[in-house]
Structure formats: C-alpha cells, structure tokens
Amino acid sequence: MMAYKDPKKAKENYLRYRKRHLEEIREKDRIQKRIWRKENPEKVKETNRKCYLKYQKKRILDQRNYRLKSPEKVKESNRKCYYKHREERCKNMRDYRDKASPEKKKEWYQYVQNWHKENPLRRKEWHFAKKFEIVSHYTNEEFNCQNCGMVGISFLTIDHIEGRKKLRHDRNTGTGEVYRHILKNKFPSDFQILCFNCNMIKEILREKKVSQTRRSVWRRLHRKQLKIEVFSKISKPNPHCQCCGYDDVDGLSIDHINGRKKEGHGRNFTSSDLYSWLKRNDYPPGYQVLCLNCNAAKGQLEICPHKKMEMIQIE
Ligand SMILES: [Zn+2]
Ligand SMILES: [Zn+2]
Ligand SMILES: [Zn+2]
Numbered sequence: 001m002m003a004y005k006d007p008k009k010a011k012e013n014y015l016r017y018r019k020r021h022l023e024e025i026r027e028k029d030r031i032q033k034r035i036w037r038k039e040n041p042e043k044v045k046e047t048n049r050k051c052y053l054k055y056q057k058k059r060i061l062d063q064r065n066y067r068l069k070s071p072e073k074v075k076e077s078n079r080k081c082y083y084k085h086r087e088e089r090c091k092n093m094r095d096y097r098d099k100a101s102p103e104k105k106k107e108w109y110q111y112v113q114n115w116h117k118e119n120p121l122r123r124k125e126w127h128f129a130k131k132f133e134i135v136s137h138y139t140n141e142e143f144n145c146q147n148c149g150m151v152g153i154s155f156l157t158i159d160h161i162e163g164r165k166k167l168r169h170d171r172n173t174g175t176g177e178v179y180r181h182i183l184k185n186k187f188p189s190d191f192q193i194l195c196f197n198c199n200m201i202k203e204i205l206r207e208k209k210v211s212q213t214r215r216s217v218w219r220r221l222h223r224k225q226l227k228i229e230v231f232s233k234i235s236k237p238n239p240h241c242q243c244c245g246y247d248d249v250d251g252l253s254i255d256h257i258n259g260r261k262k263e264g265h266g267r268n269f270t271s272s273d274l275y276s277w278l279k280r281n282d283y284p285p286g287y288q289v290l291c292l293n294c295n296a297a298k299g300q301l302e303i304c305p306h307k308k309m310e311m312i313q314i315e
Helices: 007-020 022-039 041-054 056-069 071-084 086-099 102-118 120-138 175-184 196-210 214-234 271-280 292-301 305-314
Strands: 156-160 191-195 252-256 287-291
Touching (some): 022 041, 041 056, 056 071, 102 120, 120 191, 156 175, 156 196, 191 196, 214 287, 252 271, 252 292, 287 292, 292 305
C-alpha cells in the first residue's frame, strides 16, 4: 500500500481497503479473539459473569413478559424440548427409581394411587379422547367393526393385524401404551378396528393355527365342551348373549353382574377356572352370559347401549 502524507487521504484509502477486504478482516479478527479467549479463560469467565449480573434483572423481566405474552410458543418449545430429550430423561428417571429405597418407592406408589383416586375422570377422559381419535381415523369416521360392521365406539377395540409379538407388545402392554404408539407413529398400518367379538374369534383361530400339539388340541376341545355346558345352563336353552342375543360361543363370556371384586375373583382367576368353579358350585346366582361386546360396553358405560335403547323405547 502506498503511504499518503495527507491524513485525510490516508484515512479514505484505509476505508476503501477495509470495504474491499471486509470479510477477510472480520475472519482474522474472529480467529484472534478465539485464540485470546482460549488463552485467558479466567478473564472471559469474569467478563461473562459481570455482563450476566448487569443484565440479570432485565433478562428475568423480559423472559417473564415473553412467557406471559406468548404462552402458546412457550408450550410448543417446551414440548419440542421434552420429546428431544425424552429417551434420556426416561432412562435417568428409571435409574433413579431403581436405586431408590423401598420406603421411597412405597411413598411414590401411594402418591400415584391417591392422584388417580382424586382424579378418576381425568384418566378416563384421556383414554376416551385417544380412542376416539384413533378409531375415527382407521374407520373413516364410521365407527364400525372392519369385519362384521358392528357400529358403536364402546364395542370396538384396536387389533394388531399380525399379532402383538411383532411390535413386542404383550399381555401386560396397557391400552394407553398402544394408543401412544399409534399416535406417535402417525397411524401405522399394523392396526385395524374390530369389535371385541371378532377380535376374540380371530385370536381363537390364530391359536388353533399356531399350537397343534395333541395336548393343546385336547385342552381346547375340553375347554370348549365345558364352556358350552356351563353357558347352556346359565342362558337357557342354548348359549347366547342375554343382552343382544349373539350366539357364537367363541364370542361369549360370563359376566359378574355385581363386578368381579365382590365375588373375590382376582386377575389370576382365569375364565376356565370360573367355568369349572360355576359347575362345582351348582350355578349360583349373580352371573349372566354376555357377548364380549356387551360385556365391554357394560364395563365402560355401566349400562350396555342395547339396554339404554330399550329403556328409551319403554319410556
Ligand atoms: Zn365385529
Ligand atoms: Zn351382546
Ligand atoms: Zn348389549
């Protein structure tokens, strides 16, 4: 560069040079600063700290105002952050929970139980809303069984088309977990909507195909004979649903009229246990035959929609 005697001209020249090589100069600056920061970490820390304290109050206020002004955006970004770190957080929580003392575990368990007792509707509402969304998507808002056409959301269930094992879902996988899986994966094609009767019949057919050893064939035959015998005694003369008249034995079940708990039949008391128990005790009152659809609807709504319609007609 040529040296100018006139300072004004020199400045002009410098500015022109700077304008032409602006990016280069900035890059050089950046590199130098980076090096300086690496060499003086203590100083950097101090400056940052000072700056932080200087604007602390203002920042807190600004943040509060932002949160108040746009709650939707905050919610959105929180949700994004939650899903981004979800796996990691779940793992940490699991580790923490596993290491906790038995007393602490008991305390947590109690807390959750109390919450559900205090908010019985919240859980039910959540389940119903998710089920509604999923069933309406898979049935194109017709709310019918894809096999027999039965209409009514309380009669419908979500079926794993190729079995639960394919998705590593087993008997202990809760419905809530299945709902979450479907919504997270944007309605995958592994599922269809069936009524409870069709779902059970499909399951029985699948079992017949899968296990064909002599022992299991004999066991199935024995179970079915017992079922027909017991059901014929309760819903005379032939096994049928005492609410809607459905008469395929595979879709029928025994209903505890006043609930399982009152009779002291826990979760481990299987249906076969119940059939032989009924036969042994000479068919005590308090039991009726319902198809799985009516049984499920009764469980969800306390009165099956069929009965409700009858009541309306009588009135
Ligand atoms: Zn059906
Ligand atoms: Zn029925
Ligand atoms: Zn019914």
